[in-house]
Structures are given as C-alpha cells and as structure tokens.
Amino acid sequence: MTTPHAAPVLAGTGTPALEARSLVKHFPVHRRGRRTRRGAVVHAVEGVSLAVPEASITAVVGESGCGKSTLTQMLARQIRPTSGELLLGGSPAAHRGAREYAGQVQMVLQDPFSSLNQAHTVRYHLARPLQIHGPGPDGGSLDDQITSLLERVSLSPQTADKYPHELSGGQRQRVAIARALAVRPRVLLADEPVSMLDVSIRLGVLNLLADLRERERLAIVYVTHDIASARYLGDTIAVMYAGQIIEQGPATTVTDRPSHPYTQLLLAAAPDPDRPSPAALAGRGAPPSLVSPPAGCRFRPRCPFAMPICAQQVPPPIKVARGHASACWLHAKDADPSTSQNLGPGPALRTTPSQHDSRPPRGGST
C-alpha cells in the first residue's frame, strides 16, 4: 500500500511540537497455522499523519484494536515504525538519541497500579528522572524540585514519602504524571490515563491535563476509547479505525457534525442520557481483519453508504470544513450528491432504524 497523503491536510500555523508523517507499522505474524501465509503481517497502523501543536490537546479516539496504542508507542519511540517519519520540533527525531528524545517526549500509562514500583516511595519515582536528565534551570535541591513537582499535580509534599499502595488510584496517576513532568518534556503522551480510575475522580485527572496544557504549554496526545471525554478535553479529535485516521478536526465539530460514517456510528453507540430517541446504529458488525484488510476504504464492508469507488481506492483525507478532514469518498467533489447529503449530523443516523428482526446475520466465520 502506498502512502498517498504525506503532509497533514490540517497543518496549523507554526511548527508542531511533535509531528508524525505517514507512520506505518506492520507486525509480522509468527504463527505456524496451516493457513498462515509466509510473510503475513498485521497492518496495525497504516499511513497515519498527525501534528501535535504545543499548548494543545489532541485526542486520539478509537475502539480496541484500531492501532491507537501502537501509534502512541511509535510516537514515544518505544517501537520502530515500518516506515514514515517522526519530527520533533520540526527536525527528524531519528537523529536524536533515546535519552534526548525521552527528555522531550514522556508517557503516562493506563494502569497506575502497575506503572509505579511497589517497592519504592513516590520520592524515588520522582528523583530518578531528575537524576538521569539533570535538574531544571531553576536549580534548587532535589527535595525542592520534588515538592514543586507534587504541587504541580496538586499533591501535598508529604506524598513524597508514601508508597504506591498507600495512595488512591487518582493520586497514583498524578504521581505518574509528575514523574513524566520531571524531565520538563514538550510532549506528553497519555494512553487511556483515566480508564482505570473511578468515575468520580476521572475529571480531576483530565482537568489536571488541561491545566498543564495552559500552564506549561505542553503538547498532549490523549488516547482514549471514550469520545465524550475526548470532546471534553481535546482541542482536536482524530478518530482512528482499523489502523487509519478516518476523521480529524476541532473537537466539538467532530462530535457535533461528524462527517465520517464511522464517527457517526461511534457517536450513536456512545452512552448518552440526553439522547432524544433510542440509539440507532448504522454499520453494525466488527472491524476487519488487519492481516488482510479490505481493499479501498477499510470501513466499506460495514458502511451503509458504500459506493463502488470505496472498494477500489483508499479515500484520502478530504477537507469538509476549515480544519476538519474526513477520509470518505462521500465528501469528494465528484461523489453522488444524493448520497452525500445523507451525511448531515442528525438525519444520517436515523436513516436506518434499528430493527432487531431484520438484523443482518452475525456470527458467521469472519
């Protein structure tokens, strides 16, 4: 597969803090099954371009298996892309050493119960990055810097002497964020940072990330499966499906006026107490196999609006509004207008009423 869209369509003004250009990751399939072809690969991420400006939050939304964590790991340089380029502050990241890169790009993981070492105090967790990457320009003793780090994540200085098991989930995740901040990074990659936390304390951690965006001008990548929290926190939302970004734009625009059928499906399925009528899903089924993904658009097999062209060519990101792009042929200029007008925000979601009896058969071999 080629990489048809190298430069991000939505490049903003100025140099992004972190930019991915046409990132591709193929994982070889090591299986000795009868039907496994030699050289088969999982197309985990395919041609993803993403620009993360400073002082902003980019929310990457997708279901499990869509490649959002693989993308994050590539952005953190924990795994090497099959192809594609990573730019940090406008210059190729490949030229930088691992430690230098880690000093600029830090990660916060999903599970604060396993990302902290049970055998060490909070002080140890915060002192290590300070010792390895050197103290900040403002100097100060190690203790002063640890206290300052804890204050920046709204924890009391006494927390430094506690062990992870003495802290609640929310406090642990704050320690994990403080540890990431210790190296004074420009980019913070947060992979499902609140999904393991109790509902009532999630917003506290999300608000902390929003604060850090303002106060420290951090570029934050917020990876989540929860589109409601992406709308709450994100400046922009990138929706991933089967290894590709299929829609990208300002957060409220993407959720209020979704232009890709998959985004519409995701929004229709999301829990929403304000929903005026029962949820109606258009495009049931499951994501395709990533070992042999469908030709053309990867959403086509489920798409209620699929056209012949969708099976032939991969849709490029097409601009639908200012700063809003959608990888869907319905938005191409020469597409059938009678079909594309179905893609308004509301009506398209109701064009196929939910009918339990006429549900397409499910459960056959995939």
Place this chain on the structure above:
Amino acid sequence: MTSLHVPTLDQPAPADRTGPGEPLLEVSGLCVDYGIGPDAVRAVTDADLVLHRGEVLGLAGESGSGKSTFAYAVTRLLRAPGVITGGSARLRLGQGREVDLLAADEAELRRVRWAQVAVVLQSAMHALNPVYSIGDQLGDVLRAHRPDMGRAARRDRAAQLLDMVGITADRLRAYPHELSGGMRQRVMIAMALALEPQIVIMDEPTTALDVVTQREILEELAALRDRLGFAVLFITHDLSLLIEIADSIAIMYGGRIVERAPATALFRAPRHPYTAGLLGSFPSLHGPRVPMTGIPGSPPDLRTPPAGCPFHPRCGYAMDRCRTELPPLRPVARAGAADPRVAACWLQDGSALPPAELARPEPDPAPVPGTNGPGTGADTKGGTA
C-alpha cells in the same frame, strides 16, 4: 420450607408466575462483611432493594461501593471471607410461594439457581470453559436442569438459544477462543436465558467491550426482555449508560444505597449530592463545553468508614449533623405522590429547602416498569430539561 416448582419445556412457566410490575425479588436489610470478628470490613450495610417483574433495575456505584458484593450475596455466590450477616432476599415464585434466598439450603438453591435467577459476569472469557465447545457448555446447563431432554433436543435448544442472540448455529462447535469478545458475551447471555429465568443479574456485562458492540448487545437484551419478560438487575459503574437502559436506578456509596428513583427522575432531578456529583462526572456529547469538577476526594476506606454520612468528607453541602448522624434512606420530603423515590440525605428531610441542584422539579412520571411496549428502556426518556 417452600416447595418449588421446576418448570419444564412442556409446561411453559410464565402462566405460573407473578404478574407484570409486581415485586419479584425483595431484598431487605442485607448486610455483608468480609472477614469475621473485630477485623471484619462491612462491605454492604442495610441494603433494601425491590426488583419488579420485567423491570431493568440499575445498580450503580464506584469500585468498592458494594454493588458486586450485593449481587454475589443475593445469589449466594459469595465466597469466604465474605459473610452474609443479616437481611433477607425473598424471591416470589408465583401462587403465593416464595423463598428466602439468604436462608435457603443447598437443595433449595439448586432448584432456584439458573432456573429462576441467572447471572452474567463481566469476563466471559473467564466464565466460559476454554476446553469445551459452546454447544457443550450450553448443553451442560440443559443436562443439569432438564434431565428429561435427549441429546438431540438439547442440541436444538442450544442452536435456538444462539440464534436468539444473533449467532448462527454453526458456532455451536466453536471454542470460546474462536469467538470475539462480543460473541462470547452473547453466548453468556444465551446461557443465562437457557431456562427462561425470571431474573437475570448482570455484573458489568459490557464493560470490557467496545461501544458499538456494547450497544448492539444492549439492544438485543432489551428486545429479549420485551419478548421473554425477565427482570434484569444491571450492575455497572457507568451511570450515563444506565440512565439510557434502566427503568429505575439505585445508587450505592460506601456499602449503602444512598438514592433510588426511576431512571429519568434520577437523571433530571437527583436528590442525593453523590448522585448529582456522579452525574456531573460524565462529560456530555452535546452543547457547549463547560468545565466540570467531578467529586473531590476519593471513595471511603471501608476499614475505617467516616462517622455519620459516608459521603460527608466529599460533600459540598455537608452540615454538622452529617458528620455525626447517619441519614436513613427514606422518602424524599417533597417528592411527587406516586414516585417511589428515596434518598439518604439530611438535606432532604423537609426541615429546610435543599440547594437548587438537589431540588429540581420532578420530570413527567415514567410508565410503570415492565408495562412499556416494545423498544428499549430509552423510550421512556424525554422529561422536562
């Protein structure tokens, strides 16, 4: 000792059961400890809950609130060190017969379990046996409870059950690992419905699934509920989901039920500060983005529960009384006449006007649970904003 009727396929059970909307399972004063003696931790305290026939009752709370312990206690699946220290759970069997699940002996439980009360757990991967095919496991349920059924009849019934949840019969020979997470959870639901129980208890049944799959399964569940008329006790931490699918909702906090109300009323007009805080913890998919705060602090440590109201350390409205006296769960002073809503909060005792957030007007009353027509529980939504 109650004599129990074991329904067979030839004798359709519903005619023999309680009518729609009637109380089916009445839990009162349920107390559960973990451990015994001075170190015991009280996980559920004085929980009262009534599940009506055909109703979807949601039980929401954070981790450690006691919602799963409640379900395990009621089904008597609680393992040591869990100990049921008080209360009763009376299950109506129709024709005036009832059985107290908390006092029932093993033989009695064996007749009630699965035939009357089935359970769907969160992790279908762990609930299904990896070395038996789906068909074998469905057949097992029937072999244990329907000894008269022949092999061919069991197979047919298993195929019928799979078809009911949208899985083709050729999957009978599949093993759990060959199915997707959503299909495994559908198999669990099919298995729970194998004996046409009156009650299905679901503990976070869709939490591990993607939203689209979750929605599909919930739609199927609503359709099956309309067709078969079973009641569902749906346990989850996701209150925003529960409001869409449940008829009524009970909120647990620190081992106690702190509010109980019809789903729409709970959403539009919460009466307990914790409910209001929980509702304010779910960002909306519509409207302008406004800063939200969630609830300050963290859930209580049940080893050292706070004195008075368990929520007072996190409550913005806490008064002196809240720090010393435990508020009982009782009818809200100004509630509408018909609405069976209760809250455990001193603000609602009628002595003073509660804060505006907790005194919103009641929405239009929802239809009686179990009597609404086809469609999902979401049909009943749409009260005044």
